[in-house]
Amino acid sequence: MNASTWKPAAAAALLALTASVAQATTAAELLAGYGRQSGQAPQAARGQQLFSQRHGGEWSCASCHGMPPSREGEHAATGRRIAPLAPAFNPRRFTDEAKVEKWFRRNCRDVLARECTSAEKADVLAWLMSVQP
Template identity: 70%
Template sequence: MNHPPSARTLLVGLAASLAASAALAVTPADLLRTYSAQAGAAPQPARGQQFFNASHGREWRCASCHGAVPNQAGRHAATGKSIAPLAPAFNPERFTDPAKAEKWFRRNCNDVAGRECTAAEKADVLSWLLTLQP
């Protein structure tokens, strides 16, 4: 009898896949395709902008640290530490390391939404960030 894979099995597989791909630099568009495929839906930049600027029942929004339009350096709301621009057009290093992107999505989504973001939310936010151009 076949049983569907457990969430843990899927997460371990995703982590291994991300770790293997971490050695290879990717483009933000590559990462967006990955999140979109995981979500099973096309990303929606407008929904990403809304998610980024909305309160999700917690003290902070993404914009609390990154700014409403993250094309300039931000500042961590609690520590005051400077944060490089989030939009890839303004910081070419952003979203080029899948493991690093996952690490920060996990941390920041927990701070902002009290949970990990879904693949669709990540795709939506990243697709909006990719619309920001100099």
């Protein structure tokens, strides 16, 4: 590879790396962002209630993620194993904002028949972060 082709390739690789690092986050950063978006202080008790109750449908969040969310869960329809949801029991949880948004969108539609609000996301995440060993 000569200098004229490697510079663009190196720049593209650096851009891809920067983009992936920019998506890396922490549960606390996500919680703060959802709290800012909603304009409300997150409430763990509301999050636990939202997570554990059915909302007119067949499933609750706990139907697949388990209760408590410190243990491995199992998808109610497919039987696929699901790693613990609480960040204290699974440090990889809530570290990629794009994945978090994807799963909130999908799971909220399954459980609530709509997307979750920023306040609901903040509440659930505040409760999940309160679950400790």
